[in-house]
Amino acid sequence: MDPALPACKMQKADAADNAETTMSSTTTDTASSVDVVLIGGGVMSATLGTLLRQLQPDWSISIFERLDSVAEESSNAWNNAGTGHSALCELNYTPQRADGSVDITKAINVNEQFQVSRQFWTYLVEQNILESARDFLTPVPHMSFVWGDKNVSFLQARYKALSAHPLFSGMEFTQDQGQIAQWAPLVMRNRPAGQNLAVTRSLRGTDVNFGALTRLLFTYLVTTPACTLHTRHDVHDIRRDSDGRWVIKVQDTRLNTEREVKARFVFIGGGGGALPLLQKTGIPESRGVGGFPVSGQFLRCTNPDLIAQHHAKIYGKASVGAPPMSVPHLDTRMIDGTPALLFGPYAGFSTRFLKNGSLLDLPRSIRASNFGAMLAVARDNWPLTKYLIEQVLQSHNDRIKALRDFIPDAQAKDWELVVAGQRVQIIKKDAKKGGVLQFGTEVISSADGSVAALLGASPGASTAAPIMLTVLKKCFASKLPEWDAKLKQIIPSYGQKLADNPELCAQLFDKSTSVLGLKEV
Structure with a gap:
């Protein structure tokens, strides 16, 4: 046996x-x-x-x-709410403490996990299990973009904390608007004067199909x-x-x-x-164990000239009450050999657990053992409920208005709404609260x-x-x-732990960069 x-x-x-x-x-x-x-x-x-x-x-x-x-x-490439997650630009992985410092613990963990995925793909290419990683992996700079004095201070503190870590080597920070315009021309074109802006950029980023x-x-x-x-x-x-x-x-x-x-x-x-x-x-x-379904939508650019002018994944800060998966981003994608440009996600709600699922998925998942936890989560997450209602009621012009935070002169005619995939967040019992909503994987x-x-x-x-x-x-x-x-x-x-071994971290990153064909950005 x-x-x-x-x-x-x-x-x-x-x-x-x-x-x-x-x-x-x-x-x-x-x-x-x-x-x-x-x-x-x-x-x-x-x-x-x-x-x-x-x-x-x-x-x-x-x-x-x-x-x-x-x-x-x-x-599916069109159902992913942003790909190549490695905490290089996702601000929700680096919460700010009450004293103004930034906690990078989760960012280090997420980045290290992504390096494990890179090692796995490197092995597959070396063994000829995958002929070429460029069939699914494309180098794309990862950037964080914020505006306003408070957010600029946060991003600067985040940069100082991350750039000193071997997993985030080479990260750049600038408030120079001319430099930002070189890195992301669409973001700066026709932008109103007088805004306090800041950007970080990492050339280690990738897009994964x-x-x-x-x-x-x-x-x-x-x-x-x-x-x-x-x-x-x-x-x-x-x-x-x-x-x-x-x-x-x-x-x-x-x-x-x-x-x-x-x-x-x-x-x-x-x-x-x-x-x-x-x-x-x-x-x-x-x-x-229960589940709370959240659907996603994106604006997809239909103008090839605009798509050609942007080459980066740019993440901003999430709205109050938004789930972590709803951090706004202007996202260069490479889908089956064709470049694409998406902005979002805009959250929605459906009782389906899968995009091709049944409207009865949520009610059928309710059991005596999870009913209390699900009620407690509904009671304690009004900001999320309010956010979802607001998102569902948005018009196309409302969505374009949000896009103009990233592309000031965005035109509605250049963008169409596409429905992304369903995500089901975990609900678990909690001794104190009755139930908690979790946004990770388990x-x-x-x-x-x-x-x-x-x-x-x-x-x-x-x-x-x-x-x-x-x-x-x-x-x-x-x-x-x-x-x-x-x-x-x-x-x-x-x-x-790569985080504890800078020499091994650099060695394996360089190897995977070479084997996976990621030298060009």
């Missing part, structure tokens, strides 16, 4: 199970038992599947995605033995069998047939859809490690690799000594 997969003897799936290799078709195998089931065709399942394939190539893996193709929900990355990883996975991808397969139920294995009830929506698949380990990585499936497992760890797993689910949103996809390392630690603790050497090959800083 493999100690990492309780209650069962490992079995290797027949090679015939690997019949399908396309990203948008239904596989035809009828395997009723596998080692690993991954639910959701997004970057999290793709990353975990790729890691497991490197660590344990003899394990059989089945992946189930409810839509026609992978990477069509949160991992996680949809493209996800498709590349699944393309690799389905060419390996005993790994199958099933699109148009909707998981309806997860229950534990008497032998300890998990029984996954799945419907082939193309053929309108149902079947059951047994697995020794199940990862639920279905974005907002993970919570209802986690609840179906019945594990004690799922009790008391891995919730059973005590025996046989099932795990990823809940939450920001920073999300940018930290997929370290989050999946957390899954490995929670669910495969007995295998870690055996996997240690391989994990250090995949992630050279594994077991160490």
